[in-house]
Amino acid sequence: MTLAIETSQLSRSFGDFRAVDGIDLRVERGTFYGFLGPNGAGKSTTIKMLTGLLAPSNGEMRVLGYNMADRVESIEAKKRLGVIPEDLALFDNLTAREYLTFVGRMYLVPRETIRTRIDELLAILGLEAEEKKLAMEYSHGMKKKLALAAALLSNPDLLFLDEPFEGVDAVTSRVIRDLLAGFVARGSTVFLTSHVLEIVERLCTHVGIIVKGKLVEQSSLEELRQSSSLETRFLEMAGAGLDGEASHKLPWLEGVGR
Amino acid sequence: MNIEHLRAFIWLRWRLFVNQLTRGRTANLIVFGILGVLAIPSIVSLFIGAFVIGYVAMPESDPTVHLLVWDGLALGFLFMWSIGILQELQRSEGMSLSKFLHLPVSVAGVFVLNYFSTLLSLSLVIFVPTMTGLVVGMTLSMDSMYLVALFPILAFFFAVTALTYHFQGWLASMMVNPRRRRTVIVMITLVFVFFAQAPSLIHVIQPWRGALEDLGEKLAKDQKDLDAEFGAGKVTAIQHTEKVQESIRKRTSESNGQGKKLWSQVEEVAWVANLAVPIGWMPLGAAWCAEGNPLPAILATLVLTGIGAASLWRSYRTTLRMYLGEFTAGDSVSNPPPTKSVAPLDPADKVTLIEKQIPGLSEYATVVALVTFRSIIRAPETKMLLLSPIIMLGIFGTMMFRGPMYMPDMVRPLVFVGVMAIALLTAWQLVANQFSLDRAAFRAYVLCPAPRREILLGKNLAVAPIVAVLALPMVALAQIAFPMRIDHLAAFLFQFVSMLAIFAMVANVCSILAPIPMAQGTLKPASTHFLPTVIQLGLFMLHAGFQSVVLLPIGIEILLAHFASIEGWPIALPLSIVECGVLVLIYRWTLGWQGDWLMTREQRILEEVTAKTQ
Ligand SMILES: Nc1ncnc2c1ncn2[C@@H]1O[C@H](COP(=O)(O)OP(=O)(O)OP(=O)(O)O)[C@@H](O)[C@H]1O
Numbered sequence: 026m027t028l029a030i031e032t033s034q035l036s037r038s039f040g041d042f043r044a045v046d047g048i049d050l051r052v053e054r055g056t057f058y059g060f061l062g063p064n065g066a067g068k069s070t071t072i073k074m075l076t077g078l079l080a081p082s083n084g085e086m087r088v089l090g091y092n093m094a095d096r097v098e099s100i101e102a103k104k105r106l107g108v109i110p111e112d113l114a115l116f117d118n119l120t121a122r123e124y125l126t127f128v129g130r131m132y133l134v135p136r137e138t139i140r141t142r143i144d145e146l147l148a149i150l151g152l153e154a155e156e157k158k159l160a161m162e163y164s165h166g167m168k169k170k171l172a173l174a175a176a177l178l179s180n181p182d183l184l185f186l187d188e189p190f191e192g193v194d195a196v197t198s199r200v201i202r203d204l205l206a207g208f209v210a211r212g213s214t215v216f217l218t219s220h221v222l223e224i225v226e227r228l229c230t231h232v233g234i235i236v237k238g239k240l241v242e243q244s245s246l247e248e249l250r251q252s253s254s255l256e257t258r259f260l261e262m263a264g265a266g267l268d269g270e271a272s273h274k275l276p277w278l279e280g281v282g283r
Numbered sequence: 284m285n286i287e288h289l290r291a292f293i294w295l296r297w298r299l300f301v302n303q304l305t306r307g308r309t310a311n312l313i314v315f316g317i318l319g320v321l322a323i324p325s326i327v328s329l330f331i332g333a334f335v336i337g338y339v340a341m342p343e344s345d346p347t348v349h350l351l352v353w354d355g356l357a358l359g360f361l362f363m364w365s366i367g368i369l370q371e372l373q374r375s376e377g378m379s380l381s382k383f384l385h386l387p388v389s390v391a392g393v394f395v396l397n398y399f400s401t402l403l404s405l406s407l408v409i410f411v412p413t414m415t416g417l418v419v420g421m422t423l424s425m426d427s428m429y430l431v432a433l434f435p436i437l438a439f440f441f442a443v444t445a446l447t448y449h450f451q452g453w454l455a456s457m458m459v460n461p462r463r464r465r466t467v468i469v470m471i472t473l474v475f476v477f478f479a480q481a482p483s484l485i486h487v488i489q490p491w492r493g494a495l496e497d498l499g500e501k502l503a504k505d506q507k508d509l510d511a512e513f514g515a516g517k518v519t520a521i522q523h524t525e526k527v528q529e530s531i532r533k534r535t536s537e538s539n540g541q542g543k544k545l546w547s548q549v550e551e552v553a554w555v556a557n558l559a560v561p562i563g564w565m566p567l568g569a570a571w572c573a574e575g576n577p578l579p580a581i582l583a584t585l586v587l588t589g590i591g592a593a594s595l596w597r598s599y600r601t602t603l604r605m606y607l608g609e610f611t612a613g614d615s616v617s618n619p620p621p622t623k624s625v626a627p628l629d630p631a632d633k634v635t636l637i638e639k640q641i642p643g644l645s646e647y648a649t650v651v652a653l654v655t656f657r658s659i660i661r662a663p664e665t666k667m668l669l670l671s672p673i674i675m676l677g678i679f680g681t682m683m684f685r686g687p688m689y690m691p692d693m694v695r696p697l698v699f700v701g702v703m704a705i706a707l708l709t710a711w712q713l714v715a716n717q718f719s720l721d722r723a724a725f726r727a728y729v730l731c732p733a734p735r736r737e738i739l740l741g742k743n744l745a746v747a748p749i750v751a752v753l754a755l756p757m758v759a760l761a762q763i764a765f766p767m768r769i770d771h772l773a774a775f776l777f778q779f780v781s782m783l784a785i786f787a788m789v790a791n792v793c794s795i796l797a798p799i800p801m802a803q804g805t806l807k808p809a810s811t812h813f814l815p816t817v818i819q820l821g822l823f824m825l826h827a828g829f830q831s832v833v834l835l836p837i838g839i840e841i842l843l844a845h846f847a848s849i850e851g852w853p854i855a856l857p858l859s860i861v862e863c864g865v866l867v868l869i870y871r872w873t874l875g876w877q878g879d880w881l882m883t884r885e886q887r888i889l890e891e892v893t894a895k896t897q
């Protein structure tokens with residue numbers, strides 16, 4: 026069985042700036058992979074490359090065994106992917122139901138199946154009452170949920186989720202966590218980024234940490250937790266190094282008045 | 284609000300402007316540099332030009348001429364100013380007050396600053412020097428009293444800008460809801476288009492025609508009668524000449540009389556109209572100044588200043604109320620009550636548009652076509668584009684029905700090709716920049732596993748019915764005015780498909796090669812890059828050249844009729860059918876490589892069209 030994701034020396038530059046700098050990812054099938062890193066570390070850029078939204082400047086990548094640089098193979102891979110990209114991929118002028126129908130048909134899901142799945146997805150994500158609104162009228166969190174519904178609709182083998190919990194309410198967040206856990210338990214793979222370490226700790230089986238474009242850690246969560254907690258490890262890696270001293274660095278921020 | 288705030292604000296405006304320039308490429312900088320260098324001399328020359336006219340030409344003229352000159356200037360300014368407002372509305376985010384209100388400055392301060400920053404506009408840069416130049420010129424040549432006319436002019440600018448500022452604020456409160464926002468933009472543009480049509484209507488009606496155009500006709504008729512008299516030998520040559528001169532004198536004075544009557548009518552209407560509309564009091568005041576009476580000018584100044592001040596005040600109150608949350612412009616967005624009755628899963632249930640099947644098309648092409656069509660029809664900015672041929676219809680219609688125009692049978696099909704050209708011209712933006720129209724949506728296409736040629740095919744097919752609907756009213760009109768031979772009409776159907784195929788081929792290349800990012804919810808480029816713009820223009824012209832191919836069948840028929848005297852045979856029809864078949868085959872072939880090409884370029888295109896702007 027091939028790996029779900031495998032990259033070698035994957036890099037991407039914007040001008041002179043190396044946003045992603047030679048990373049080697051290895052993600053087994055059936056794992057729940059948490060991709061962590063501070064703001065601007067290169068997480069979204071990596072996901073964009075892995076899903077074919079952005080061309081890498083260097084390096085190779087295989088997704089579900091398909092070479093993403095190859096035109097024919099990348100289409101094959103895309104048939105089996107579900108993605109929430111960084112800025113989503115919604116149509117402003119379509120309603121939720123229209124959009125989901127479109128997505129379902131693009132993955133050649135039969136019409137009746139599409140209808141059933143849309144009803145179920147909208148219901149479970151709490152969007153039933155909003156299905157007649159246009160995507161542009163959706164709130165931030167509603168858009169995220171709609172994007173998740175679209176990513177799940179074709180029942181993919183591999184899910185790429187760029188901050189799926191950001192902006193989503195607590196109830197839905199719980200629902201999504203359950204959904205994803207079940208999804209992985211049945212042998213599919215999830216690759217997600219998140220800034221909420223508690224969620225990652227609770228859900229993920231494997232973790233990768235990227236800092237300034239370089240992969241500085243990649244292991245199973247268990248291994249990582251043997252030495253210390255995820256948060257401690259992350260802060261170490263991300264080089265915060267302030268150890269609760271942040272407030273001393275801005276002494277003028279203390280006290281009332283000026 | 285203090286001087287520090289003012290400086291920060293001005294700096295911010297400047298920074299935004301500079302960033303916008305430097306974000307673009309060097310070509311942009313050069314263009315703007317040239318414009319900037321040209322601006323000052325043009326302002327100066329506007330002033331000098333107006334000054335000379337005021338000094339030399341104006342003093343001699345009659346008060347109504349003064350009035351009309353000022354009316355013209357006022358209308359010109361209003362026209363340009365409203366175009367500016369329209370553009371401002373299209374911009375997704377201007378310098379909205381809400382961005383500053385959390386800062387420790389007073390609402391009033393931000394409000395006033397924001398108002399002043401709306402005054403930095405091209406219309407004012409053009410019209411203020413012109414009007415001032417005119418006044419100064421007249422003052423020097425006539426009477427120092429004329430300088431008073433400056434006051435109503437300044438008050439006029441104040442009133443107009445304050446009124447529109449108020450209007451914009453009101454609109455902003457209407458447009459908090461994004462769907463309504465777009466509808467409002469469309470409505471305003473339509474109203475504007477309607478007013479812009481007014482001059483052409485007047486031109487069609489031509490109220491002055493009766494009075495002025497008859498002179499030549501009457502003279503010619505007299506001449507003919509007199510010639511006949513002379514020819515019959517009833518009068519001598521000298522008598523004849525005298526009579527001709529007599530007729531010219533008589534007719535001219537008659538016509539002059541009519542001209543005078545018309546002029547006095549114009550005078551009456553102009554003065555009354557100016558009196559009726561407060562904005563017209565500026566020209567009134569200025570015209571009275573020329574007569575040496577400053578009183579109306581002073582009155583006009585007072586009234587216009589009052590209007591301006593009241594608008595600003597009301598606008599300020601609206602702003603305050605809006606930010607205090609007491610504002611209720613229109614209804615609030617009402618959530619539909621959550622209906623539990625989710626669409627039943629009955630297979631006999633109504634099939635929605637997006638679920639439809641199109642026979643003979645792949646699932647991919649079908650759904651892309653349906654979704655694209657839905658988006659175009661629903662998005663107000665494209666809907667608006669589709670309304671623009673109404674203007675063309677007006678012009679076209681008046682052209683055809685103005686006078687009896689002779690058009691040989693053979694040439695008539697050309698009219699139809701011209702009509703199609705207009706429809707395609709309108710649709711050009713929809714295809715030539717098809718990946719930018721719904722920015723984030725293109726990401727969905729890149730992510731999806733559909734063969735790219737099917738995406739192109741679907742997107743092209745979505746535009747076909749739109750072109751048909753655009754062309755249909757004009758075709759019908761043309762068919763009424765210049766009925767085509769039946770076989771030519773049939774040939775036109777095939778020409779329609781041929782033209783669409785050519786159009787799609789070229790526009791696809793354009794969309795893949797030179798995507799231009801659009802500001803969200805508008806048809807305005809978010810940033811102007813030199814190269815893509817040039818490519819778009821170039822391909823557009825090339826496209827027009829390619830389209831001339833569809834003239835071949837009818838051209839051959841005309842040539843055969845002319846040189847070989849083969850007439851009355853339906854030659855163009857079979858040729859059009861063959862041509863159409865060939866073009867459709869070529870289109871299918873190009874779709875293949877265009878699809879491959881799109882696949883290799885799609886990531887670049889995505890980067891272009893989703894490039895963050897401002
Ligand atoms: N289109 C672009 N042009 C220039 N620089 C870019 C572009 N996209 C990303 N970058 C840069 O690449 C770096 C990585 O960005 P990326 O979006 O991948 O970060 P991230 O890890 O997802 O951060 P966050 O947690 O804030 O989402 C950043 O420094 C960003 O400025």
Ligand SMILES: [Mg+2]
Nearest residue numbers: 068069070111
């Ligand atoms: Mg990110």
